[in-house]
Each structure stands twice: as C-alpha cells, then as structure tokens.
Amino acid sequence: MSHLYKRGDVYYYRRRIPSASKRFCVSLKTSNHADASRLASCYDYYFSQIIINRMKFDFKNINFDNISKLEVTIGADGSRTLKTTPEEINATNGDKFSMLLAAFGSGLSVIHSPSQIPSVLPDSSVPAAVPVPVFDDSLPTIDEAIELYRKHRISKKESMAKFDTHFKRLSEICGSMRINQVTYKHAFEIVEKLKQMPWNMRPYFHLSMDDIIDQYDGDKCYTYSNVNNYIDRYNSFFNKFLASVFPDSNIRVSPFSTLRLDEELTPPRMDKVPFEHQDLKVIFRSNRFSMKDFSHNYQYWGPLIALYTGARRAEIAQIMKKDVYMVDDYWCIDINDDDLGKKLKNIGSRRIVPIHQELIDLGFLDFVKSVNGNPDTRIFREIKKSTDKEGFGRPLEEFNRYIRTLAKFEKKYFHSFRGTFSSDLHAEGVDYITRYRLSGRAEQSRTVEEKHYIKLKMKTLHENLHKVSYWQFVQHLKP
Template identity: 30%
Template sequence: MAIRLPSHLHRARSGILHFRIAIPPDLRIHFKTREIYRSLRTANVREAATTAQALSHALKQLFSQIRTGTMSEQKKTPPGPLGGLDLGLIMEFHFDTVTPTKKTVRFQTEPHDTPEMVSAALAAINGTAGAGTKERKKSTPLFSELIEDYKRDRLAAGKWTSKTQDENLAVYKLCLTIIGDLPIGDIGDDQALTYVETLKKLPANMNKMPAYRGKTISEVIALNPAPMATRTINKSLERISSLFKFATLKPKYDLRYNPFSGRSLNESDGQQREPFTNDELARLFGAAEHTQRQYTTAYSYWLPLMGLLTGARLNELCQLHLSDFEVVGGIDCINIKDAGEGQRLKNKNARRLVPIHDKLIEVGLIRYVNRLRAQGHERLFPTLKLTDEGYGKMPSRWFGKFRERCGILEKHTKVFHSFRHTFISTLLDNDVEETAIAPIVGHDGKLITGQVYWNVKDAVKRKPTVERFQPHPDVWNLVPKFEDVEITGE
C-alpha cells in the first residue's frame, strides 16, 4: 500500500519531493501558469513537509489578498510562518492603470537572506507571475541542456566513440533522474551528495534487468538490491565530474565550481582489483589448455603470458600491430601507441616503450611475430574483430569464463587486469622505484618529454626493470613453448 504524502507534496520518479499547489481558477488571469511546482531538493518527507507547509500558508494568504485587494503598492513581507523563516521575500501588488480590474503580482527574492531550498521554490513564482522585475536573477540553462551541449562538443572533437557516447549518456540520464532537470546554477553540494547516496543503493546494469524495468528509483531501492561495485560508482562520478568541469569553463552556465569533483569513494571495501597470488597463477597456467598443449585461439595462449610479463592492459595487447614490435638500441621492444588503425589508449601516458621480457622471448613471442609477418598478417591477433569496445571484447569474455573454470570466482577483484597489478606490485615489493615502473606501465611518472617521446636509451634503461619481475618457478614450469602447442580453433 502506498504511503500518503502530506498536503502539497509530490514525489518525482527520482525520489525527490516537490512542492505543488494549484492556482485557484479565479486567479489564473494574474499568472502565466495553472500551478506552482518546484523541487524541494530532498527526499526526506519531514524536511519537505516543513517547507511545504510554510509555502502553502504564505501562498494561500497571497491568494486571499489578491481577491480582497488589500495589498497596497507598498512592499510588504508576508506574515505568518513564511515571515518567521526570515526569507527576505518581498511581494508587490499593483492595479493596472489602464484596466483597474487587472491585478499584477510581483515577487523578488534576496538570495543572501533566503534558505536555498525555499528560495528555489519561490523562484518559480518569480518567473510566472506578472511582468517580472529588473532585479530578478537570470536562470541558468537546465541540466539536460548541458548534457546536449557536452555531447555535441565531444562528438565534434572526436573524443567519443559510439560506445563511449552510450556509456556516458546512460550515466547522465540516471543522474538527471536522481536530482531532477534543475538549472545548472541550482546544482550544488546537496545535489551531488544526493546523487552519491542514491547511487550507493542501486544495482549495476539496472536498466538491463527485467526485475527493475519500468520502476522508479525509489521502487528499485525498496527491493534492497545488491549494490553496484565501488569501482563502478567511481567511474560514474568521473563521468559526471567531467561534464560539470566542462560547464565551469563556459560562461553560459555561470557555474562557480564543480560540485561533483573529488567525490570518489574509498575502495578499501575490497572491491578494487587485486593481484593474482602464486597459487592462483598456478591454477591459471596449470589449466587443461597448458597441460594438454591445446588452445582454441592464439590469444588464449599469449594474452595471460603477455599480461603477466609486460603489465599491459588487455586492449593494449589485443590491438597490437606487428609493426609495433621493434628493436631499439639492440633491445626487443613493444611500442604501445595509438597510431594504427583501431588503436586507442586510455590517456597520453599510455604511449610507451616496453622492453620484451626474456621469458616471453624464451617461449617464442618474437618467433611467433616473425611467422605472422611471413604469412602476410599485419596484426598480432588477426582473428580479433574491432568493436565499440576495441579489440578486447571477445578475449575479455573468454578470460572471464576461463578464470571461473580455474576456480577463481571473485568477479570484481580478480580479472585480466590483475596480471597488471601482479606485475606492478611485485616490482614494488622488490624495491623498484615508482618512477622506474611508471614509464613501463603507462602511469604518470612526472616526466616531461618522456610522456610522448622516447629514445634508444629508454630501452636500455627499462630492460633491467622489466627483468626484475620473475614469476615463481612453480608457475613458470607449467608454461610450454609456443612451438610445442596446437591452436585448434583458427
């Protein structure tokens, strides 16, 4: 059974409460709207009821005064509860000199005297009653308009793929639903906190699950679903923060600061990605594929090895061209870049030179590359198709199932990216300086030209750092050479 809300309160689909009062039919000639409806910026019924009661009382007194014509052209503060809130609200009532029966109502608010929540509600009247005033503050564009402007800017600059666009717009739409389509100037810390608090109660992929389809935010939360991972929340916050950072740079929005900046949650709850243990690596490299020396694809052999011994991200490896394998200063290297067809990187720091680990050379990586070149191929994994998610979509799905088959069931914390964490954390445990690791794994190492350019000295300097990572013998002894394996599915 639905809970009945106090008078003049209405809960939007986002869960936020709104003040709502109808303009009496006999007074609508004085207004440009049939009702006053504005967000109270809270989902708490007790807080909203107090504000709604004060607004209702003041407006009903105003309606009565309009009918009786008792208001003079002198400015008056409204009596009763509204005046007691010290809102600084000024109301003026005029008789038109040409048409004496026509009354004009004007409202003027003083923001420095007005609590934000009530001020926003009264601003609705300011924009709909009478002819307006010079003192009235110009409203900023709506949240929805900012989204459209940002989308247009990103697409024009070529910053978004179709997948990136869909992901970002889904995040923006959810935020719009939670806090409402407010003027940008009215969105501040309260709205940002409401967004974070609500997001922490919602499930991942809410719109894709039949159980939640068609339900309001409040109805979904009432089902007490398993909340989305902290990492997913933080990704959403990054996207919203980028949107509002864009707004702070545009005079059109008159936004003094980014209310969503710095709100990432602490991932100390165990949901961050973790490195693989030696036992888990032994299970991965001791799977049937390795023991039987049979693999359905070449990438199912190479990707775990390359992820472990280079620290590279999955898509960085999947999109490699054979031309990215170079000899620099006598050192075999992988030049990770985004210059080739279909190649994309996370950021500018991701462009880097990675010396190839001796153990990868030992099992046959250079020989495999040379074989592909002789066959006329251009890419390291020629069977992979480019999708909106890059070349890594199918390998990512394969590894998820492979990992579970090996008994590693932690969905969010133990993923392909854990090879990268293993590489980095092992080097750190071996007292390798972060500044030496950063240019190899594509982190910001506070370098200047090294973020974009490299020279022959880099390969010579980075090779010893790469070699400081050594897999445990019990793990490495499970790995066959590439010449000893059979690829059955290509």
C-alpha cells in the same frame, strides 16, 4: 551576482532602491549558491523591467489594498509578459517609492504614508510578493529537453552510448519537471545515488537507481571520477544548451555546478588484487594453456604477455606486427597510440619495453611471425571492434569469466597480472623509476627530473626485467 549575499547559512537578495533609505531585502530560503543565483535572477528581471519601462506611480492615488502581486509568464518561444493583479496600474509621473510598490505588492498594503515605509524594510512581517516566474505548460520538461539535446549531439556525429547512460539517470529523477524546476536538492539526490552505482552497470542498466541500490551488494562502486563525468555532462546540458536555447527561462547556473567531487578522496577499492603464485599455477595448468584448448589467439597469448610485461588489456590487444622489433640487440614491444583505433590510458603509457626471454622461449616471436598480413596488421586480428574508452581491449575481459570456472578468484581479474608484475619487481629490489618505465605508470606520479632527464637504457630495463621469473609456472607450455 552583486545583489546576492549570505547571512549565516541562508542566501538573501538585496537591492538598493533609488531615493529610499532602505534596501529591498528578501530571504531566498536556501543555502545553495546555485539555487540562490537562479532565484536572484528572477528578482533581477523584475527590477530590470521596472527600470526599462520607467514605471512611475502617483503614490497618493493608489489604493494599496487593490494590489496583490506582479507576475511574469514565460511563453514557449521564450517571450515574457509582465502584469499586475488584480488590475493594471497606469504609469504616471514622479514617485520615488514606485519600485518598493512593484517589488512588495500586497506587502505594502498596510502603508498609508511614505514615512511608514522604512519601518517595514527589510524586516517586514508581511510576506513580499516574491517574483518567481509563473510558467505555462508549454515550457519543455526535462525529458523533452533531453530529446532536443540528443538530436543536437547526433548532429555533431557523437556517440550516443554514454549520452543515453548519463541522461537516463537525470530523466529518472527529474524527467517530468519543467526545465527550470530542477534544484540543488534534486541534483544532490542524483549524485548521492550515483555514488552507490556498481562499477559494471550493464546487468542493471534497465533498472532504476533505487532498485539497483537494493539489489547490488558488492563494494565495487563508481569512483568519484565516474560520478564527475555525469556531473560535467549535466552542467553542459544546463549551462550551455538550455541557457542558449531558452535564454529567458531563468536558467543561469546549473543545479549541479557545486557538486563536483574531489577525486583524490575517492574511497579506496580493493578491486585490483594481484595474483598469487599459487593462482598462476592454477591458471596456466588449465586446459586452455596446457592443452591449447582456446578459440582465439588472444585467449592464450594475452595473459602470457600481461604476466611478463604488466601491460593493460587495450595495450596488448592493439599490438601490431611492426610494434615488435629489436632495440640495442634486444627484442621489444612498442606500446603506442600512433595508429587508428589505438588507445592509451595516459602519456606515461607510451613506452618501449623489452620482451622477457621466457616469453620468447614460449614461442611469442614465432607467433608474431606467423600472423598473416603487412606490418600494420594487429597480431590479434580476430578482435575487430575498437571502443572510445578501451580501444580493442574489451574482448580480453572474457578471461575474467574463464578463471572463475577454475577456482574462486575473488577480486582478481585480467588486470591483476599488472599488480603481480609490479609486486614481483618490487620484491626483487627493482627501483620505482624502472618499474614505472616498464609498466607505464601515470606521469603525475613522477617528479620533473624523472619525467624529463632520467632516460633508462634498454640494457638497464632488460636486466631489471629478468630479475623476475615465472618459468616454473609456464615451462610445460614450451613448444
């Protein structure tokens, strides 16, 4: 915004007045650019109305004591009414100080001649008539606007689960405010509280953020990426939806626009601690595995596949019969997102990995062959529902609850198999390029050469995979 400038930590609005030797200048009393831009847009509207209507006043015939301020009233339909108080001033011809008069209102009531005007600009001790719009009660509140936005998103056939989660927190702090009253201060408060929200919000969804902060004593909180998802949603709400539906509401910049967090600075969380070998002994000697005491096949085979491949929950849950086949005389699992409902975390997750001989000896191939259906059938047919984020992987979270009935597994989950697999490969001297290929690490972790030119043969992957062995923990499971 060309009329906005910063002096120290505070933003000011200044604008040159035609034929005047000074500029109109007023402090916006904020150090936040988003808030300053929104206030400055109010001043822009005032000046644009004065210019459009070419308001010219007869300076000599105006009694400054009768002028208090100018007001703008915005109706429900977005229409504006511009007026002066306490009485209308009729436009006449030819005075170069009309804009100063319109901008300062009673701030010029002490002036009795044009020569005195430069002495009160821009450092007048008399407060200017700040042109902040006066809104009537028909302007929608944030809650009302959220409901309009919700209907808009439903019309586009989008899932409302995340929508409701995100906007519940905005409504909690700002729900009763008018749509133009949300400032940087309110936005900052929301973001600071979101940073303290627990990773798993389901047990706390019905509580307010303050209550959640009081009750939650864990250290597994939202990452900066999670918080940015909220901020992006709010920016879209303010910048795109409200600005288009209410074009004259002075919403030009979202109050959340400068609050995105640097995701690389997310505080480290130790929530993916690998299983120790002693943990594996406890898990695989439990009744679920040793006595085959399970209700669904994924409860038994899911952890074993994760142990020998380091695959993620969703990758395991979406394996189809056709994804298990031979490559260069080695049995492999093709991890892909080629079919409906399949999800991968990143492009590096797409891979073909060899199957460890120990997993084959435990009867994995026989299990795959025993699954009824065509090649497009998932081997865990009992998992019916796919989610937008995790594909079919959600049911495997049941494993996390199960192992806590066996022992105190602090900060260890299904995902910990992935850490165990990578750690053991590293301990056996397997280079990181091979480890990345086997476990499907993110592409940004690799160089251009590693991404595009180094192609590992299946034989190499197979040999490196077999450098690790978990037979001592699972041999009693052999049929």
